[in-house]
Amino acid sequence: MTQVRTRFAPSPTGFMHLGGVRTALYNYLFAKKMGGKFILRIEDTDQERFVEGATEVIYDTLKACGMNWDEGPDVGGDYGPYVQSERKSLYLPYAQELVKKGAAYYCFCTKEELDERRSAAEARGEVFKYDKHCLRLSQEEIQRKLDAGVPYVIRLNCPTEGESSYDDVVFGHIAFPNSDLDDMVLIKQDGMPTYNFANVIDDHLMGITHVMRGMEYLSSTPKYNLLYNAFGWEIPQYIHLTTVMRDAQHKLSKRDGDAYYSDFISKGYLTEALINYLALVGWNPGTDQEFFTMDELIDAFDIHRLNNSPGIFDVTKLDWMNSQYVARMDADKYLEMAKPWFDRELAGKNIDYRRLAELMQSRTDIFSRIPEKIRFLAELPDYDTAIFFNKKQKSDESVAREVLPLLLPVLEGIGEWTEQNIHDTVMVAIPTWGKKNGQVLWPMRIAISGQESTPGGAFEIAYLLGREETLRRIGVALEKLGR
RNA sequence: GCCUCCAUUGUCUAGAGGCCUAGGACGCCGCCCUCUCAAGGCGGAAACAUGGGUUCGAAUCCCAUUGGGGGUGCCA
Numbered sequence: 001m002t003q004v005r006t007r008f009a010p011s012p013t014g015f016m017h018l019g020g021v022r023t024a025l026y027n028y029l030f031a032k033k034m035g036g037k038f039i040l041r042i043e044d045t046d047q048e049r050f051v052e053g054a055t056e057v058i059y060d061t062l063k064a065c066g067m068n069w070d071e072g073p074d075v076g077g078d079y080g081p082y083v084q085s086e087r088k089s090l091y092l093p094y095a096q097e098l099v100k101k102g103a104a105y106y107c108f109c110t111k112e113e114l115d116e117r118r119s120a121a122e123a124r125g126e127v128f129k130y131d132k133h134c135l136r137l138s139q140e141e142i143q144r145k146l147d148a149g150v151p152y153v154i155r156l157n158c159p160t161e162g163e164s165s166y167d168d169v170v171f172g173h174i175a176f177p178n179s180d181l182d183d184m185v186l187i188k189q190d191g192m193p194t195y196n197f198a199n200v201i202d203d204h205l206m207g208i209t210h211v212m213r214g215m216e217y218l219s220s221t222p223k224y225n226l227l228y229n230a231f232g233w234e235i236p237q238y239i240h241l242t243t244v245m246r247d248a249q250h251k252l253s254k255r256d257g258d259a260y261y262s263d264f265i266s267k268g269y270l271t272e273a274l275i276n277y278l279a280l281v282g283w284n285p286g287t288d289q290e291f292f293t294m295d296e297l298i299d300a301f302d303i304h305r306l307n308n309s310p311g312i313f314d315v316t317k318l319d320w321m322n323s324q325y326v327a328r329m330d331a332d333k334y335l336e337m338a339k340p341w342f343d344r345e346l347a348g349k350n351i352d353y354r355r356l357a358e359l360m361q362s363r364t365d366i367f368s369r370i371p372e373k374i375r376f377l378a379e380l381p382d383y384d385t386a387i388f389f390n391k392k393q394k395s396d397e398s399v400a401r402e403v404l405p406l407l408l409p410v411l412e413g414i415g416e417w418t419e420q421n422i423h424d425t426v427m428v429a430i431p432t433w434g435k436k437n438g439q440v441l442w443p444m445r446i447a448i449s450g451q452e453s454t455p456g457g458a459f460e461i462a463y464l465l466g467r468e469e470t471l472r473r474i475g476v477a478l479e480k481l482g483r
Numbered sequence: 484g485c486c487u488c489c490a491u492u493g494u495c496u497a498g499a500g501g502c503c504u505a506g507g508a509c510g511c512c513g514c515c516c517u518c519u520c521a522a523g524g525c526g527g528a529a530a531c532a533u534g535g536g537u538u539c540g541a542a543u544c545c546c547a548u549u550g551g552g553g554g555u556g557c558c559a
Contacts, residue, residue, distance in 0.1 A: 011559050046558055111557060118556085125484055127555060153557055171488065180486050180555080188557040195559045219487060219554045242489085242552085249551060277495090280508095284496055288507050307496080310552060314494045317509040327522075362522040373520090393518065441518030453520035 004036030005209050008062075008069070009199065011043045012054035015260040016061040018313065019214070019244045019252060022278045026241060027212045028067040029279075029301040039206060040072030042083045043199070045192045055083075061261050064271055066294045071206075079206040084198050091193035094201055094231075095154040095186045103230035104186055106142050107134040107155045111189070130155065130183045154187040156223060164222035169239040170306045171215075176222050184223055196220060200227045203236060212239040212303075239303055242282050242310045252313050268341070268367025273322040281311040291324070323365035334361050341370040345378045351464055355419070359456040373455055377464060380473050381450040385480050388446050393438030400443035401481045404474050406433055407444060411462070411471060419463040426459070447477035 071077025
């Protein structure tokens with residue numbers, strides 16, 4: 001049995017889209033699962049779309065995700081080069097071979113006149129299909145134009161009758177009428193191969209056994225097979241992947257805001273969570289397990305469990321999954337990652353980050369939401385004293401007016417300002433005032449935080465704030481309460 | 484328009500003719516825990532798009548309808 005070889009073949013046109021990350025992931029998982037090779041190939045045949053630095057983004061993203069390619073532009077391999085623009089000279093001879101075999105032909109029609117005919121056809125509500133005009137040119141005429149240096153493209157000569165079909169691993173048997181096949185361009189006027197052509201040539205030359213890619217190629221695959229057959233090459237296994245959607249009718253795209261890997265990372269998502277979640281949109285292990293390390297994914301992965309209906313990317317579930325990863329993080333690691341986010345609000349303030357981290361870890365879904373949750377520590381929000389009311393805690397403004405002044409001397413009298421000391425001292429005092437815990441702790445927490453819900457209770461917050469600020473805030477509360 | 488693919492709760496999905504009075508997860512709701520919010524524990528509501536077949540029996544097979552996706556480029 002030949003070794004499995006898969007490939008991820010992105011175009012360096014910008015950032016790494018999450019759909020692309022998922023495609024790369026499935027290719028990687030399958031190759032590793034089968035003990036095969038995962039190849040990275042850069043498809044930059046469209047020079048107009050080339051974006052500086054985009055290749056590096058691809059490298060960095062794949063690396064960050066732990067998808068290490070066995071062969072590629074930077075690491076090399078036996079089938080290089082792995083950048084299509086560097087392979088440019090290699091494609092034309094293959095196209096010429098096809099011409100010789102009658103499977104392809106030179107076409108001298110200009111882009112402009114084709115565009116015109118295309119829009120005219122569209123205006124009539126018809127599908128434009130190249131009419132094989134240049135296929136009827138005589139050998140002499142072709143040679144004359146070639147010699148005269150008339151610009152040309154090379155087109156595939158598709159059959160017009162019958163049916164083309166193939167078997168896809170996820171979609172099963174797929175058939176298309178040949179009458180719909182358009183004679184696609186193989187070599188562009190600039191001498192560069194089209195994606196359609198370079199892709200087939202390279203997949204074959206690089207020994208790709210399984211082609212895993214987006215389902216937008218589902219309908220052009222018969223034409224690729226025509227190419228393989230014309231050359232007498234073995235057709236690879238096709239595994240077409242469904243689209244990752246934003247909602248039922250739109251795919252996840254940059255226009256929707258955040259579809260790039262980097263967007264999610266800068267928002268404070270963990271790569272592991274993102275990968276884990278992405279793996280599950282369109283694939284499932286057949287068990288109830290939903291948390292996977294990369295190694296576990298490799299172990300569980302099975303192309304036969306790939307889904308054939310599009311999946312919506314549910315950020316809410318991603319958030320939950322991310323929060324689970326955050327919760328399981330090592331405390332030191334969490335502190336390290338949270339610190340920059342703490343700093344956004346608390347830089348320069350004398351706050352115990354370690355303790356804050358302990359309180360925040362179970363309350364963090366994505367890191368970018370930390371600042372809003374801890375802002376009150378930096379600055380007491382303006383609040384309505386109505387929030388001193390809490391039915392369940394039997395607290396209201398008058399209870400606050402009564403209890404807060406009592407608290408002041410008690411807090412002042414605490415020796416070392418530790419959470420334990422604050423807790424013990426206040427808990428001892430509460431019964432002596434004839435109050436319920438909630439009647440003291442609710443007003444206290446409201447007074448020092450200025451908000452109804454906080455990460456942590458009164459003792460934790462008082463500790464973080466420090467004695468001075470705690471007392472000051474209680475003073476502010478008493479003023480607000482008119483005392 | 485033409486070609487083609489898809490169709491289970493709001494979402495990701497399990498389900499490959501009887502195991503389904505449809506399972507799991509997110510979200511939602513309730514309860515417990517609790518000085519709030521989280522976390523955690525427990526419980527609940529929520530789906531086989533529609534219509535025809537096939538079959539003793541259909542979420543599972545076939546057809547149509549509807550809805551949605553993709554393709555229809557000298558883009559990839």
